[in-house]
Amino acid sequence: MSAENGNVSIANEPDGVTTISFYHPAQNSMPSVLLKQLADAIFNAGNDPDTKVIILKSEGDRTFCAGASFDELLQIKDKETGALFFEGFANVISACRQCPKIIITRVQGKAVGGGVGLAAAADYCLATDAAAIKLSELTIGIGPFVIAPAVTRKIGLSAFSQLTVRATDFQTAQWAKQNGLYNEVYEDLASLDAAVSELAKKLASYNPEALNRLKQILWEGTADWGDLLKQRATISGELVLSAFTQQALHSFFKNKSK
Incomplete structure (x- = not known):
């Protein structure tokens, strides 16, 4: 896939660290094809015996992930297509949950919507001060239903309520750290990258079986998420067809083109 259409890339290091990177020119917003590639990459790395630790990151320095592709949202004309579209982020979260390897996520910039869900699906998340978040x-006219289980699991119901209800407001990276989404926050990109690299190498040197058992403990109580996330995707797929949402999406693009 060309850079114009975005891409997902995988880099395997000799020390057992596998880096999965995603990119889309529209602020790393994710169309369905990229979400499938991302889920597949996480699944494959998790089952690669040479991979001990996974780093999940996006390219660019301003936005980690702006969520779903608005272009695709406008093309949804029926409930089935809508549900399949919203299952894109559900499948990535499920891939992270089921992956037997520890996933470190690097959040270098703003995370919106599904981007917050990707951060929440990490086993350990490092960010910069620029990594503000918003749902x-x-x-x-829809809601963060698909990513809600992952986000609530990290930050709790009260903080999730604030993040959802204050839908036009960005919360700071420090807010995200205080509420448990980010584990560590750094002043700049260079410091973030150094910390991510150091942590990944340390983890890769640990007992793989111990890391696998830790992963299982970290995700205890989520065995029903396969069905749960699909149900949430169905809700979103129905709401995106509502008159309110269709008008809101068209208004967004109309204002964007001015």
Whole structure:
């Protein structure tokens, strides 16, 4: 896939660290094809005996992930297509949950919507001070239903409520750290990259079986998420067809083109 259409890339290091990177020119917003590639990459790395630790990151320095592709949202014309589209992020979260390897996620910039879900699906998450977060779904007539289990698991129901209801407001990276989404926050990109690299190499030197058992403990109580996330995707797939959401999406693009 060309850079114009975005891509997912995989880099394997001799020390057992596998880096999975994703990119899309529209602020790393993710169309369905990229979400499938990302889920597949996580699944494959998790089952690669040479991979001991996974780093999940995006390219660019301003936005980690702006969520779902608005272009694709506008093309949804029926419930089935809508459900399949929202299952894209569900499948990535499920891939992270089921992956037997520890996943470190590097959040270098803003995370919106599904991007917050990707951060929440990490086993350990490092970010910069620029990595503010926002769940803006209510503003277009849907909700962060698919990612809600992952986000609530990390930050709790009260913080999730604030993040969802304050749909037009960014919360700071420090807020995200205080509420448990980010484990560590760094002043700049260079410091973040150094910390991610150092942590990944340390983890890769540990007993793989111990890391696998830790992974299982970290995700205890989520065995029903396969069905749960699909149900949430169905809800979102129905709401995106509502008159409110269709008008909101068209208004967004109309204002964007001015």
